[in-house]
Amino acid sequence: MPAASASPFRSALHAARDAAGSQDYPQGTLYVVATPIGNLADITLRALHVLERVDAIACEDTRHTQALLRAYGIDRKAGAQLLALHQHNEAEAAQGVIERLARGERIAYVSDAGTPGVSDPGARLAAAVRAAGHRVLPLPGASSVTTLISAAGLAAAEGGAAQSAFVFAGFLPSKAAERDSAIQQLAAEPRAVVLLEAPHRIEALARALAVLGQRPVSIGRELTKQFEEIDTVPAEGLAGWLATKEQRTRGEFALVLHPAAQDAAGPAGEGERVLRLLLSELPLKSAVRLAAEITGAPRNALYEQALQLRKADDGA
Template sequence: MSAATLFVVATPIGNLADLSARALETLRTVDAICAEDTRRTGQLLSHFGIATPLVALHEHNEDAMAERIVARLQSGQSLALVSDAGTPLVSDPGYRLVKAARAAGVAVSPVPGACAAIAALSVAGLPSDRFAFEGFLPAKSAARRERLSALAGESRTLVFYESSHRIAESLADLVRALGPERPATIARELTKLFETVLAGKLAELLAKVQADDNQRKGEFVVMVQGAGEDAGAQIAEGRRVYALLNAHLPPSTAAKLAAEITGAPRKALYGSREVSGEE
Protein backbone atom coordinates (compact mmCIF):
# COMPACT_ATOMS: atom_id res chain seq x y z
CA MET A 1 0.00 0.00 0.00
CA SER A 2 1.38 3.39 -1.05
CA ALA A 3 1.44 5.95 1.75
CA ALA A 4 -0.07 9.42 1.41
CA THR A 5 -2.50 8.34 -1.30
CA LEU A 6 -6.23 8.94 -1.58
CA PHE A 7 -7.78 5.91 -3.24
CA VAL A 8 -11.14 6.55 -4.94
CA VAL A 9 -12.79 3.14 -4.69
CA ALA A 10 -15.86 1.98 -6.62
CA THR A 11 -18.21 -0.29 -4.67
CA PRO A 12 -21.07 -2.53 -5.90
CA ILE A 13 -24.33 -0.97 -7.06
CA GLY A 14 -26.20 -4.09 -5.95
CA ASN A 15 -24.52 -7.46 -6.38
CA LEU A 16 -21.75 -7.67 -3.77
CA ALA A 17 -19.78 -10.07 -5.97
CA ASP A 18 -18.94 -7.09 -8.17
CA LEU A 19 -16.49 -5.71 -5.60
CA SER A 20 -13.07 -6.29 -7.14
CA ALA A 21 -10.17 -8.06 -5.45
CA ARG A 22 -8.14 -4.85 -5.65
CA ALA A 23 -10.94 -2.85 -4.03
CA LEU A 24 -11.15 -5.39 -1.20
CA GLU A 25 -7.41 -5.24 -0.59
CA THR A 26 -7.44 -1.43 -0.65
CA LEU A 27 -10.33 -1.18 1.83
CA ARG A 28 -8.58 -3.64 4.15
CA THR A 29 -5.22 -1.90 4.19
CA VAL A 30 -5.89 1.85 4.18
CA ASP A 31 -5.79 3.74 7.48
CA ALA A 32 -9.40 4.89 7.17
CA ILE A 33 -12.30 4.98 4.73
CA CYS A 34 -14.20 8.20 3.96
CA ALA A 35 -17.80 7.14 3.41
CA GLU A 36 -20.95 8.97 2.33
CA ASP A 37 -23.06 6.91 4.77
CA THR A 38 -21.00 5.13 7.41
CA ARG A 39 -23.87 2.80 8.30
CA ARG A 40 -24.31 1.59 4.74
CA THR A 41 -20.58 1.25 4.12
CA GLY A 42 -20.26 -0.45 7.52
CA GLN A 43 -22.64 -3.16 6.34
CA LEU A 44 -20.55 -3.69 3.21
CA LEU A 45 -17.33 -3.93 5.22
CA SER A 46 -18.93 -6.29 7.73
CA HIS A 47 -19.99 -8.62 4.93
CA PHE A 48 -16.35 -8.95 3.85
CA GLY A 49 -14.91 -9.02 7.37
CA ILE A 50 -13.17 -5.64 7.06
CA ALA A 51 -12.64 -3.59 10.23
CA THR A 52 -11.06 -0.43 8.78
CA PRO A 53 -12.22 2.74 10.61
CA LEU A 54 -14.82 4.92 8.88
CA VAL A 55 -14.98 8.70 8.53
CA ALA A 56 -18.25 10.37 7.48
CA LEU A 57 -17.89 12.50 4.35
CA HIS A 58 -21.11 13.69 2.73
CA GLU A 59 -22.53 16.73 0.95
CA HIS A 60 -23.29 18.53 4.21
CA ASN A 61 -19.79 18.29 5.77
CA GLU A 62 -17.42 17.89 2.83
CA ASP A 63 -16.20 21.49 2.87
CA ALA A 64 -15.41 21.30 6.58
CA MET A 65 -13.88 17.81 6.47
CA ALA A 66 -11.72 18.15 3.36
CA GLU A 67 -8.98 20.11 5.15
CA ARG A 68 -8.80 17.58 7.99
CA ILE A 69 -8.66 14.63 5.65
CA VAL A 70 -5.95 16.23 3.52
CA ALA A 71 -3.94 16.84 6.69
CA ARG A 72 -4.12 13.11 7.46
CA LEU A 73 -2.94 12.32 3.95
CA GLN A 74 -0.06 14.77 4.27
CA SER A 75 0.98 13.08 7.52
CA GLY A 76 1.58 9.90 5.53
CA GLN A 77 -1.70 8.04 5.97
CA SER A 78 -3.42 6.27 3.10
CA LEU A 79 -7.18 6.76 2.86
CA ALA A 80 -10.01 5.48 0.69
CA LEU A 81 -13.04 7.38 -0.56
CA VAL A 82 -16.28 5.50 -1.25
CA SER A 83 -19.89 6.49 -1.93
CA ASP A 84 -23.02 4.58 -0.97
CA ALA A 85 -22.80 2.57 -4.19
CA GLY A 86 -20.91 2.70 -7.46
CA THR A 87 -18.13 5.08 -8.44
CA PRO A 88 -17.59 8.09 -6.12
CA LEU A 89 -18.14 11.62 -7.47
CA VAL A 90 -20.62 10.42 -10.15
CA SER A 91 -23.70 12.22 -8.75
CA ASP A 92 -22.14 11.67 -5.32
CA PRO A 93 -19.93 13.69 -2.92
CA GLY A 94 -16.13 13.72 -3.13
CA TYR A 95 -15.26 16.35 -5.71
CA ARG A 96 -14.12 18.91 -3.16
CA LEU A 97 -11.96 16.40 -1.32
CA VAL A 98 -10.29 15.16 -4.50
CA LYS A 99 -9.68 18.74 -5.63
CA ALA A 100 -8.20 19.67 -2.24
CA ALA A 101 -5.97 16.59 -2.17
CA ARG A 102 -4.62 17.26 -5.64
CA ALA A 103 -4.05 20.93 -4.83
CA ALA A 104 -2.03 19.84 -1.78
CA GLY A 105 0.16 17.61 -3.94
CA VAL A 106 -1.30 14.36 -2.58
CA ALA A 107 -1.54 11.40 -4.95
CA VAL A 108 -5.11 10.44 -5.92
CA SER A 109 -5.55 6.97 -7.44
CA PRO A 110 -8.72 5.35 -8.85
CA VAL A 111 -9.76 1.81 -7.98
CA PRO A 112 -12.37 1.34 -10.73
CA GLY A 113 -15.45 -0.81 -10.63
CA ALA A 114 -19.23 -0.54 -10.89
CA CYS A 115 -20.95 2.59 -12.21
CA ALA A 116 -24.70 2.55 -12.77
CA ALA A 117 -24.58 4.93 -15.74
CA ILE A 118 -21.98 2.91 -17.64
CA ALA A 119 -23.56 -0.44 -16.72
CA ALA A 120 -26.93 0.78 -17.99
CA LEU A 121 -25.50 2.23 -21.17
CA SER A 122 -23.77 -1.07 -21.96
CA VAL A 123 -27.11 -2.88 -22.19
CA ALA A 124 -29.33 -0.06 -23.50
CA GLY A 125 -29.05 -0.78 -27.21
CA LEU A 126 -28.64 2.96 -27.87
CA PRO A 127 -25.68 4.75 -29.51
CA SER A 128 -22.91 4.77 -26.90
CA ASP A 129 -19.92 6.17 -28.79
CA ARG A 130 -20.94 9.64 -27.59
CA PHE A 131 -23.20 10.35 -24.64
CA ALA A 132 -24.03 13.13 -22.19
CA PHE A 133 -24.44 12.23 -18.52
CA GLU A 134 -26.90 14.64 -16.88
CA GLY A 135 -27.18 13.04 -13.44
CA PHE A 136 -30.43 13.75 -11.59
CA LEU A 137 -32.92 16.12 -13.20
CA PRO A 138 -34.26 18.99 -11.07
CA ALA A 139 -36.90 17.92 -8.56
CA LYS A 140 -39.30 20.76 -9.36
CA SER A 141 -41.31 20.28 -12.55
CA ALA A 142 -40.76 23.78 -13.98
CA ALA A 143 -36.97 23.54 -13.62
CA ARG A 144 -37.00 19.97 -14.95
CA ARG A 145 -38.94 20.97 -18.06
CA GLU A 146 -36.63 23.89 -18.68
CA ARG A 147 -33.57 21.60 -18.45
CA LEU A 148 -35.11 19.08 -20.85
CA SER A 149 -36.13 21.78 -23.29
CA ALA A 150 -32.50 22.90 -23.43
CA LEU A 151 -31.43 19.31 -24.16
CA ALA A 152 -33.98 18.58 -26.88
CA GLY A 153 -31.53 19.25 -29.71
CA GLU A 154 -28.62 17.32 -28.13
CA SER A 155 -27.31 14.77 -30.64
CA ARG A 156 -25.59 12.54 -28.07
CA THR A 157 -27.40 9.84 -26.10
CA LEU A 158 -28.70 11.38 -22.88
CA VAL A 159 -28.20 9.56 -19.57
CA PHE A 160 -30.13 10.47 -16.41
CA TYR A 161 -30.48 9.11 -12.89
CA GLU A 162 -33.95 9.15 -11.38
CA SER A 163 -35.66 8.16 -8.15
CA SER A 164 -38.73 6.00 -7.66
CA HIS A 165 -41.02 8.84 -6.56
CA ARG A 166 -40.27 10.98 -9.64
CA ILE A 167 -39.78 8.45 -12.44
CA ALA A 168 -43.29 8.76 -13.89
CA GLU A 169 -43.26 12.57 -13.78
CA SER A 170 -39.82 12.74 -15.36
CA LEU A 171 -40.82 10.37 -18.16
CA ALA A 172 -43.90 12.47 -18.84
CA ASP A 173 -41.71 15.57 -19.10
CA LEU A 174 -39.30 13.72 -21.38
CA VAL A 175 -42.19 12.86 -23.69
CA ARG A 176 -43.27 16.47 -23.68
CA ALA A 177 -39.80 17.91 -24.30
CA LEU A 178 -38.28 15.32 -26.65
CA GLY A 179 -41.35 13.84 -28.30
CA PRO A 180 -43.23 10.54 -27.82
CA GLU A 181 -41.36 8.74 -30.60
CA ARG A 182 -37.81 9.21 -29.26
CA PRO A 183 -36.13 5.80 -28.61
CA ALA A 184 -35.17 5.26 -24.97
CA THR A 185 -34.21 2.62 -22.41
CA ILE A 186 -34.95 2.45 -18.68
CA ALA A 187 -32.66 0.34 -16.48
CA ARG A 188 -34.06 -0.35 -13.01
CA GLU A 189 -32.34 -1.97 -10.00
CA LEU A 190 -29.26 -2.98 -11.99
CA THR A 191 -27.42 -6.08 -10.66
CA LYS A 192 -30.13 -6.56 -8.00
CA LEU A 193 -32.80 -9.25 -7.64
CA PHE A 194 -35.50 -7.33 -9.53
CA GLU A 195 -33.32 -5.91 -12.31
CA THR A 196 -35.39 -4.73 -15.27
CA VAL A 197 -34.33 -3.18 -18.58
CA LEU A 198 -37.15 -1.76 -20.73
CA ALA A 199 -36.57 -0.39 -24.23
CA GLY A 200 -38.91 1.36 -26.64
CA LYS A 201 -40.26 4.78 -27.53
CA LEU A 202 -40.63 7.31 -24.73
CA ALA A 203 -44.42 7.25 -24.82
CA GLU A 204 -44.42 3.43 -24.66
CA LEU A 205 -42.08 3.40 -21.68
CA LEU A 206 -44.18 5.98 -19.86
CA ALA A 207 -47.28 3.82 -20.36
CA LYS A 208 -45.48 0.72 -19.03
CA VAL A 209 -44.25 2.54 -15.94
CA GLN A 210 -47.66 4.07 -15.24
CA ALA A 211 -49.38 0.69 -15.63
CA ASP A 212 -47.09 -1.33 -13.31
CA ASP A 213 -46.44 -0.32 -9.70
CA ASN A 214 -43.30 -2.49 -9.64
CA GLN A 215 -41.77 -0.43 -12.45
CA ARG A 216 -41.93 2.63 -10.20
CA LYS A 217 -39.83 1.05 -7.44
CA GLY A 218 -36.07 1.13 -7.00
CA GLU A 219 -33.28 3.14 -8.61
CA PHE A 220 -33.37 4.11 -12.26
CA VAL A 221 -31.07 5.02 -15.11
CA VAL A 222 -32.99 6.60 -18.01
CA MET A 223 -31.27 6.80 -21.39
CA VAL A 224 -32.67 8.62 -24.40
CA GLN A 225 -31.34 8.57 -27.94
CA GLY A 226 -30.05 11.93 -29.13
CA ALA A 227 -31.75 14.10 -31.71
CA GLY A 228 -31.38 12.70 -35.21
CA GLU A 229 -30.63 14.35 -38.52
CA ASP A 230 -34.05 15.96 -38.49
CA ALA A 231 -33.16 18.06 -35.43
CA GLY A 232 -32.04 20.95 -37.62
CA ALA A 233 -35.29 20.86 -39.56
CA GLN A 234 -37.24 20.70 -36.30
CA ILE A 235 -35.46 23.80 -34.98
CA ALA A 236 -36.02 25.60 -38.29
CA GLU A 237 -39.74 24.84 -38.10
CA GLY A 238 -39.78 25.90 -34.46
CA ARG A 239 -38.23 29.23 -35.36
CA ARG A 240 -40.76 29.73 -38.15
CA VAL A 241 -43.66 29.12 -35.77
CA TYR A 242 -42.00 31.27 -33.11
CA ALA A 243 -41.69 34.18 -35.55
CA LEU A 244 -45.42 34.02 -36.30
CA LEU A 245 -46.42 33.80 -32.64
CA ASN A 246 -43.93 36.45 -31.52
CA ALA A 247 -45.74 39.04 -33.63
CA HIS A 248 -48.75 38.71 -31.33
CA LEU A 249 -47.46 37.32 -28.01
CA PRO A 250 -44.70 38.07 -25.48
CA PRO A 251 -41.42 36.36 -26.48
CA SER A 252 -41.45 33.88 -23.57
CA THR A 253 -45.02 32.79 -24.31
CA ALA A 254 -44.34 32.56 -28.03
CA ALA A 255 -41.25 30.41 -27.44
CA LYS A 256 -43.10 28.12 -25.03
CA LEU A 257 -45.95 27.53 -27.48
CA ALA A 258 -43.63 27.09 -30.48
CA ALA A 259 -41.59 24.51 -28.57
CA GLU A 260 -44.72 22.59 -27.60
CA ILE A 261 -46.10 22.67 -31.14
CA THR A 262 -42.90 21.63 -32.95
CA GLY A 263 -40.87 19.80 -30.30
CA ALA A 264 -37.91 22.14 -30.89
CA PRO A 265 -35.88 23.19 -27.83
CA ARG A 266 -37.27 26.44 -26.45
CA LYS A 267 -33.86 28.04 -25.87
CA ALA A 268 -33.02 27.57 -29.55
CA LEU A 269 -36.09 29.64 -30.37
CA TYR A 270 -36.20 32.25 -27.63
CA GLY A 271 -32.51 33.03 -27.95
CA SER A 272 -32.63 33.67 -31.68
CA ARG A 273 -32.20 37.37 -32.43
CA GLU A 274 -32.75 36.70 -36.12
CA VAL A 275 -36.20 35.33 -35.38
CA SER A 276 -37.33 37.49 -32.48
CA GLY A 277 -35.72 40.74 -33.49
CA GLU A 278 -34.64 41.22 -29.86
CA GLU A 279 -31.45 43.01 -28.94
Protein backbone atom coordinates in the same frame (compact mmCIF):
# COMPACT_ATOMS: atom_id res chain seq x y z
CA MET B 1 -24.77 -9.21 5.81
CA PRO B 2 -22.81 -12.32 6.81
CA ALA B 3 -20.32 -12.21 9.66
CA ALA B 4 -16.70 -11.65 8.63
CA SER B 5 -15.65 -15.18 9.61
CA ALA B 6 -18.42 -16.71 7.48
CA SER B 7 -18.04 -14.41 4.47
CA PRO B 8 -18.48 -16.13 1.09
CA PHE B 9 -15.82 -13.72 -0.18
CA ARG B 10 -12.97 -15.20 1.89
CA SER B 11 -11.33 -16.66 -1.23
CA ALA B 12 -11.76 -13.36 -3.08
CA LEU B 13 -9.95 -11.55 -0.28
CA HIS B 14 -7.06 -14.00 -0.52
CA ALA B 15 -7.03 -13.59 -4.30
CA ALA B 16 -6.97 -9.81 -3.87
CA ARG B 17 -3.89 -10.05 -1.68
CA ASP B 18 -2.16 -12.31 -4.22
CA ALA B 19 -3.15 -10.28 -7.29
CA ALA B 20 -2.80 -6.74 -5.96
CA GLY B 21 -0.49 -7.06 -2.97
CA SER B 22 2.73 -6.59 -4.94
CA GLN B 23 1.59 -3.33 -6.53
CA ASP B 24 2.67 0.09 -5.31
CA TYR B 25 0.38 1.92 -2.87
CA PRO B 26 1.99 5.29 -2.14
CA GLN B 27 1.57 6.93 1.24
CA GLY B 28 -0.14 10.29 1.62
CA THR B 29 -2.62 9.30 -1.09
CA LEU B 30 -6.41 9.43 -1.34
CA TYR B 31 -7.77 6.26 -2.96
CA VAL B 32 -11.17 6.87 -4.58
CA VAL B 33 -12.76 3.43 -4.63
CA ALA B 34 -15.80 2.37 -6.66
CA THR B 35 -18.07 -0.14 -4.92
CA PRO B 36 -20.90 -2.33 -6.29
CA ILE B 37 -24.24 -0.73 -7.20
CA GLY B 38 -26.11 -3.88 -6.15
CA ASN B 39 -24.37 -7.19 -6.75
CA LEU B 40 -21.62 -7.60 -4.15
CA ALA B 41 -19.62 -9.83 -6.51
CA ASP B 42 -18.91 -6.78 -8.70
CA ILE B 43 -16.16 -5.54 -6.35
CA THR B 44 -12.66 -5.52 -7.89
CA LEU B 45 -9.69 -7.35 -6.41
CA ARG B 46 -7.71 -4.13 -6.15
CA ALA B 47 -10.59 -2.45 -4.30
CA LEU B 48 -10.71 -5.29 -1.77
CA HIS B 49 -6.97 -5.07 -1.16
CA VAL B 50 -6.98 -1.28 -0.74
CA LEU B 51 -10.00 -1.30 1.59
CA GLU B 52 -8.21 -3.85 3.76
CA ARG B 53 -4.85 -2.10 3.98
CA VAL B 54 -5.51 1.69 4.07
CA ASP B 55 -5.14 3.52 7.37
CA ALA B 56 -8.73 4.80 7.29
CA ILE B 57 -11.80 4.83 5.06
CA ALA B 58 -13.83 7.98 4.58
CA CYS B 59 -17.38 7.08 3.60
CA GLU B 60 -20.79 8.52 2.82
CA ASP B 61 -22.44 6.40 5.54
CA THR B 62 -20.24 4.63 8.10
CA ARG B 63 -22.94 2.07 8.98
CA HIS B 64 -23.48 1.12 5.35
CA THR B 65 -19.75 0.84 4.70
CA GLN B 66 -19.17 -1.21 7.86
CA ALA B 67 -21.80 -3.72 6.69
CA LEU B 68 -20.24 -3.79 3.21
CA LEU B 69 -16.77 -4.45 4.61
CA ARG B 70 -18.01 -7.26 6.83
CA ALA B 71 -19.68 -8.88 3.83
CA TYR B 72 -16.23 -9.16 2.27
CA GLY B 73 -14.63 -10.45 5.45
CA ILE B 74 -12.90 -7.14 6.21
CA ASP B 75 -13.33 -6.24 9.87
CA ARG B 76 -12.55 -2.61 10.60
CA LYS B 77 -13.57 -0.81 13.76
CA ALA B 78 -15.77 2.26 13.39
CA GLY B 79 -14.52 5.59 14.70
CA ALA B 80 -10.85 6.16 14.03
CA GLN B 81 -10.84 3.90 10.95
CA LEU B 82 -14.20 4.91 9.42
CA LEU B 83 -14.68 8.63 8.80
CA ALA B 84 -18.06 10.14 7.92
CA LEU B 85 -17.81 12.30 4.78
CA HIS B 86 -21.09 13.05 3.00
CA GLN B 87 -22.79 15.85 1.06
CA HIS B 88 -23.58 17.85 4.22
CA ASN B 89 -20.06 17.92 5.67
CA GLU B 90 -17.79 17.24 2.67
CA ALA B 91 -15.97 20.57 2.68
CA GLU B 92 -15.18 20.44 6.42
CA ALA B 93 -14.45 16.72 6.59
CA ALA B 94 -12.06 17.03 3.65
CA GLN B 95 -9.73 19.08 5.84
CA GLY B 96 -9.48 16.22 8.33
CA VAL B 97 -8.60 13.84 5.49
CA ILE B 98 -5.93 16.26 4.23
CA GLU B 99 -4.37 16.45 7.70
CA ARG B 100 -4.09 12.65 7.81
CA LEU B 101 -2.64 12.54 4.29
CA ALA B 102 -0.04 15.09 5.37
CA ARG B 103 1.04 12.61 8.04
CA GLY B 104 1.64 10.04 5.33
CA GLU B 105 -1.51 7.99 5.82
CA ARG B 106 -3.34 6.17 3.05
CA ILE B 107 -7.05 7.09 3.02
CA ALA B 108 -9.76 5.49 0.90
CA TYR B 109 -13.05 7.14 0.01
CA VAL B 110 -16.23 5.24 -0.87
CA SER B 111 -19.80 6.39 -1.45
CA ASP B 112 -22.77 4.18 -0.62
CA ALA B 113 -22.69 2.57 -4.09
CA GLY B 114 -20.96 3.06 -7.41
CA THR B 115 -18.24 5.53 -8.31
CA PRO B 116 -17.71 8.50 -5.95
CA GLY B 117 -18.07 11.94 -7.49
CA VAL B 118 -20.68 10.82 -10.05
CA SER B 119 -23.92 12.20 -8.52
CA ASP B 120 -22.40 11.10 -5.18
CA PRO B 121 -20.12 12.89 -2.72
CA GLY B 122 -16.39 12.78 -3.46
CA ALA B 123 -15.78 15.49 -6.04
CA ARG B 124 -15.15 18.24 -3.48
CA LEU B 125 -12.92 15.93 -1.50
CA ALA B 126 -10.82 15.03 -4.54
CA ALA B 127 -10.50 18.69 -5.52
CA ALA B 128 -9.45 19.75 -2.02
CA VAL B 129 -6.91 16.94 -1.73
CA ARG B 130 -5.35 17.79 -5.09
CA ALA B 131 -5.29 21.50 -4.23
CA ALA B 132 -3.40 20.62 -1.03
CA GLY B 133 -0.74 18.89 -3.12
CA HIS B 134 -1.63 15.28 -2.39
CA ARG B 135 -2.23 12.51 -4.88
CA VAL B 136 -5.71 11.19 -5.77
CA LEU B 137 -5.62 7.63 -7.07
CA PRO B 138 -8.87 6.28 -8.63
CA LEU B 139 -9.84 2.62 -8.44
CA PRO B 140 -12.45 2.13 -11.20
CA GLY B 141 -15.43 -0.14 -10.89
CA ALA B 142 -19.21 -0.20 -10.94
CA SER B 143 -21.25 2.77 -12.20
CA SER B 144 -24.94 2.83 -13.10
CA VAL B 145 -24.11 5.24 -15.93
CA THR B 146 -21.82 2.94 -17.89
CA THR B 147 -23.76 -0.17 -16.84
CA LEU B 148 -26.94 1.02 -18.56
CA ILE B 149 -25.11 2.53 -21.55
CA SER B 150 -23.55 -0.88 -22.25
CA ALA B 151 -26.96 -2.54 -22.44
CA ALA B 152 -29.05 0.25 -23.99
CA GLY B 153 -28.14 -0.57 -27.60
CA LEU B 154 -27.90 3.03 -28.72
CA ALA B 155 -29.03 3.50 -32.30
CA ALA B 156 -26.37 3.46 -34.99
CA ALA B 157 -25.50 6.82 -36.46
CA GLU B 158 -25.80 7.54 -40.17
CA GLY B 159 -23.44 5.32 -42.16
CA GLY B 160 -23.64 2.48 -39.64
CA ALA B 161 -21.09 3.76 -37.13
CA ALA B 162 -21.92 3.14 -33.49
CA GLN B 163 -23.34 6.16 -31.67
CA SER B 164 -21.13 6.15 -28.56
CA ALA B 165 -21.21 9.81 -27.53
CA PHE B 166 -23.40 10.66 -24.57
CA VAL B 167 -24.08 13.44 -22.07
CA PHE B 168 -24.46 12.77 -18.35
CA ALA B 169 -27.23 14.98 -16.96
CA GLY B 170 -27.80 13.07 -13.71
CA PHE B 171 -30.75 14.18 -11.59
CA LEU B 172 -32.99 16.82 -13.17
CA PRO B 173 -34.49 19.60 -10.98
CA SER B 174 -37.30 18.48 -8.67
CA LYS B 175 -39.50 21.52 -9.35
CA ALA B 176 -41.84 20.97 -12.29
CA ALA B 177 -41.12 24.22 -14.15
CA GLU B 178 -37.35 23.83 -13.86
CA ARG B 179 -37.54 20.17 -14.86
CA ASP B 180 -39.66 20.99 -17.93
CA SER B 181 -37.17 23.68 -18.96
CA ALA B 182 -34.28 21.21 -18.61
CA ILE B 183 -36.12 18.67 -20.77
CA GLN B 184 -36.72 21.31 -23.45
CA GLN B 185 -32.97 21.84 -23.60
CA LEU B 186 -32.29 18.10 -23.70
CA ALA B 187 -34.72 17.76 -26.60
CA ALA B 188 -32.25 19.66 -28.78
CA GLU B 189 -29.25 17.59 -27.61
CA PRO B 190 -28.14 15.37 -30.54
CA ARG B 191 -26.27 12.91 -28.31
CA ALA B 192 -27.65 10.31 -25.93
CA VAL B 193 -28.43 11.66 -22.44
CA VAL B 194 -28.07 9.69 -19.20
CA LEU B 195 -30.43 10.57 -16.35
CA LEU B 196 -30.72 9.30 -12.78
CA GLU B 197 -33.87 9.33 -10.68
CA ALA B 198 -35.15 8.27 -7.26
CA PRO B 199 -38.25 6.08 -6.88
CA HIS B 200 -40.41 8.80 -5.33
CA ARG B 201 -39.83 11.07 -8.37
CA ILE B 202 -39.76 8.61 -11.26
CA GLU B 203 -43.45 8.99 -12.16
CA ALA B 204 -43.18 12.79 -12.34
CA LEU B 205 -40.11 12.47 -14.57
CA ALA B 206 -41.92 9.98 -16.81
CA ARG B 207 -44.83 12.37 -17.30
CA ALA B 208 -42.45 15.23 -18.10
CA LEU B 209 -40.48 13.17 -20.66
CA ALA B 210 -43.69 12.38 -22.56
CA VAL B 211 -43.25 15.62 -24.56
CA LEU B 212 -40.39 13.87 -26.40
CA GLY B 213 -42.90 11.62 -28.13
CA GLN B 214 -41.42 8.60 -29.90
CA ARG B 215 -37.81 9.26 -28.85
CA PRO B 216 -36.58 5.99 -27.29
CA VAL B 217 -35.76 5.87 -23.59
CA SER B 218 -33.92 2.92 -22.01
CA ILE B 219 -34.80 2.28 -18.37
CA GLY B 220 -32.49 0.53 -15.94
CA ARG B 221 -34.26 -0.30 -12.67
CA GLU B 222 -32.42 -1.93 -9.76
CA LEU B 223 -29.36 -2.52 -11.94
CA THR B 224 -27.31 -5.64 -11.03
CA LYS B 225 -29.77 -6.55 -8.26
CA GLN B 226 -32.09 -9.57 -8.06
CA PHE B 227 -35.09 -7.81 -9.60
CA GLU B 228 -33.17 -5.87 -12.26
CA GLU B 229 -35.16 -4.64 -15.25
CA ILE B 230 -33.80 -3.13 -18.46
CA ASP B 231 -36.20 -2.08 -21.20
CA THR B 232 -36.54 0.49 -23.98
CA VAL B 233 -39.81 2.31 -24.70
CA PRO B 234 -40.87 5.54 -26.45
CA ALA B 235 -40.63 8.54 -24.13
CA GLU B 236 -44.39 9.03 -24.33
CA GLY B 237 -44.89 5.43 -23.16
CA LEU B 238 -42.62 5.57 -20.10
CA ALA B 239 -45.42 6.44 -17.67
CA GLY B 240 -47.46 3.52 -19.00
CA TRP B 241 -44.47 1.18 -18.62
CA LEU B 242 -44.15 2.14 -14.96
CA ALA B 243 -47.88 1.63 -14.37
CA THR B 244 -47.87 -1.91 -15.81
CA LYS B 245 -46.45 -3.43 -12.61
CA GLU B 246 -46.72 -2.03 -9.10
CA GLN B 247 -43.09 -2.76 -8.22
CA ARG B 248 -41.79 -0.76 -11.19
CA THR B 249 -41.91 2.47 -9.23
CA ARG B 250 -39.59 1.02 -6.58
CA GLY B 251 -35.82 0.99 -6.57
CA GLU B 252 -33.18 3.24 -8.09
CA PHE B 253 -33.37 4.28 -11.75
CA ALA B 254 -30.93 5.12 -14.51
CA LEU B 255 -32.32 6.18 -17.87
CA VAL B 256 -30.80 6.75 -21.30
CA LEU B 257 -32.52 9.16 -23.65
CA HIS B 258 -31.45 7.86 -27.07
CA PRO B 259 -30.22 10.25 -29.79
CA ALA B 260 -33.10 11.77 -31.74
CA ALA B 261 -33.62 10.06 -35.09
CA GLN B 262 -32.79 12.40 -37.96
CA ASP B 263 -32.97 11.94 -41.69
CA ALA B 264 -30.96 13.91 -44.22
CA ALA B 265 -33.28 16.88 -43.90
CA GLY B 266 -34.14 16.16 -40.25
CA PRO B 267 -35.30 18.57 -37.56
CA ALA B 268 -31.92 20.18 -37.06
CA GLY B 269 -31.41 20.86 -40.76
CA GLU B 270 -34.98 22.07 -41.22
CA GLY B 271 -34.70 24.41 -38.26
CA GLU B 272 -31.54 25.98 -39.64
CA ARG B 273 -33.08 26.39 -43.10
CA VAL B 274 -36.16 28.11 -41.69
CA LEU B 275 -34.07 30.27 -39.38
CA ARG B 276 -31.88 31.49 -42.23
CA LEU B 277 -34.92 32.49 -44.27
CA LEU B 278 -36.57 34.32 -41.38
CA LEU B 279 -33.40 36.03 -40.14
CA SER B 280 -32.95 37.63 -43.55
CA GLU B 281 -36.27 39.47 -43.11
CA LEU B 282 -36.99 39.72 -39.38
CA PRO B 283 -35.37 40.67 -36.05
CA LEU B 284 -33.73 37.78 -34.23
CA LYS B 285 -36.41 37.21 -31.56
CA SER B 286 -39.24 37.30 -34.07
CA ALA B 287 -37.40 34.90 -36.35
CA VAL B 288 -36.83 32.46 -33.49
CA ARG B 289 -40.47 32.61 -32.39
CA LEU B 290 -41.79 31.90 -35.87
CA ALA B 291 -39.18 29.17 -36.52
CA ALA B 292 -40.28 27.40 -33.32
CA GLU B 293 -43.92 27.54 -34.41
CA ILE B 294 -43.11 26.27 -37.91
CA THR B 295 -40.70 23.44 -37.04
CA GLY B 296 -41.78 22.50 -33.50
CA ALA B 297 -38.15 22.73 -32.36
CA PRO B 298 -37.41 24.08 -28.83
CA ARG B 299 -37.22 27.87 -28.79
CA ASN B 300 -34.12 27.97 -26.57
CA ALA B 301 -32.18 25.76 -28.97
CA LEU B 302 -33.29 27.82 -31.97
CA TYR B 303 -32.27 31.03 -30.19
CA GLU B 304 -28.74 29.70 -29.60
CA GLN B 305 -28.57 28.56 -33.22
CA ALA B 306 -29.74 31.97 -34.42
CA LEU B 307 -27.01 33.69 -32.41
CA GLN B 308 -24.40 31.42 -33.99
CA LEU B 309 -25.76 32.08 -37.49
CA ARG B 310 -25.72 35.84 -36.91
CA LYS B 311 -22.18 35.65 -35.55
CA ALA B 312 -21.04 33.61 -38.55
CA ASP B 313 -22.67 36.03 -40.98
CA ASP B 314 -21.12 39.05 -39.24
CA GLY B 315 -17.69 37.46 -39.47
CA ALA B 316 -18.05 36.57 -43.13
